Amino acid sequence: MNRANRRTERAFLRPGLPIAALALSGFALAGCEGRQSALDAAGVSAREILATTWILFIGAGVIFVLVMALALYAALIRPERFPGRRAWVIGGGILFPLVTLTALQLHEFALARRLATLTPEPELVVEVTGYMWWWDVRYHVEGQEPLRGANELVLPVGRQVELRVASADVIHSFWAPSLAGKIDMIPGHVNRLPIVAQRPGLYRGQCAEFCGAQHALMAFDIRVLPADEFDDWMTAQRRPAPEPVTPQLARGRDAFFSFGCQSCHAVRGTEAAGLVGPDLSRVGARPSLAAGTLPTRVETLAAWIQGAQHIKPENRMPSFDVMDGETLDAMAAWLESLK
Ligand code: HEC
Ligand SMILES: [Cu+2]
Secondary structure, rough: HHHHHHHHHHHHHHHHHHHHHHOOOOOHHHHHOOOOOOOOOOEEEHHHHHHHHHHHHHHHHHHHHHHHHHHHHHHHOOHHHOEEEEEEEHHHHHHHHHHHHHHHHHHHHHHHHHOOOOOOOOEEEEEEEEEOOOOEEEEEOOOOOOOEEEEEEEEEOOOOEEEEEEEEOOOOOOOOOOHHHHHHHHOOOOOOEEOOOOOOEEEEEOOOOOOOOOOHHHHEEEEEEEEHHHHHHHHHHHOOOOOOOOOOHHHHHHHHHHHOOHOOEEEOOOEEEEOOOOOOHHHHHHEEEOOOEEOOOHHHHHHHHHHHHHHHOOOOOOOOOOOOHHHHHHHHHHHHHOO
16 A cells, blocks of 8 residues: 555544534534424424334334344355244244334324314414415404415414415415425315414425426415414504605605506505405515515515516516616615505
């Protein structure tokens, strides 16, 4: 072995490398936590699914190691000396898979039933409709007017919630991994997804079925609030849009109407009642714009209005790039004030 080779070999054996690898795997594990992770469950269904995931993962790991050890053993000794050959074939090849797979199947049936019947008497029903490429959201509470929102799902901790999902155009898939499993959104058919959120926080969901050019920019925010805060939120949502308090905001509102935004967008408490695009009644309070594409700020609102087709090509909103800067800023400021 020449000197250079020996040097590389030593480099591989240096303790720094395994330590670096360990540190890196730490980063990989840290990636499992967070706003959009099935490994960081914040809802009853997600927790049950996660438990099953661990059963499968650990079980498969143990079986893999056992089989490898047996294979190694069999390769090292003479075949006719392998003890109890017939018993291994019948026990390991037939009985063991029969018993484990049957047990898993029964577990799976029970789990599917529990998840489907998690919320027999929902206190809140939320209709979520997928559009290319955003989410229409309607909250229904017994005895109250339905409430419309968009691109954000606000849920109370601990209450039974039933999502009723459908699509207005192509097949989408509703996926909020922190809370529950995936469910398809199919045109003309309503699917139900029971949800019980357990931990307040800000989570993220994503369309999980390829639905066209901007499928990747079809995400949504989920805010899970303590139940009493949720009730306050609902009450506040029902109020009409705040009146503009400065001349700039008033100018922004007027421009919204003179540019025809109301033909596609609704703002509670104004004449704007369009249904083609997301409801903008509280757009300033939502964490993100255009289905998780941009964080909500005056500047990003202006950028979106001016360059919707540039930011999210082929989406159903035209770019308004003929407006003068002051009008644009005023309009963005007014939208940002809608909280
Ligand atoms: C032809 C219909 C149409 C018109 C006109 C229109 N929009 Fe939109 N708008 C949409 C659609 C559709 C979306 C969703 C785009 C996406 O995310 O895929 C949208 C998204 C938005 C959003 C982001 C909303 C959210 O929930 O994230 C804002 C803000 C907005 N529009 C403002 C305006 C303003 C201001 C005007 C007028 C200058 C306007 N729009 C005109 C259809 C329209
Ligand atoms: Cu989609």
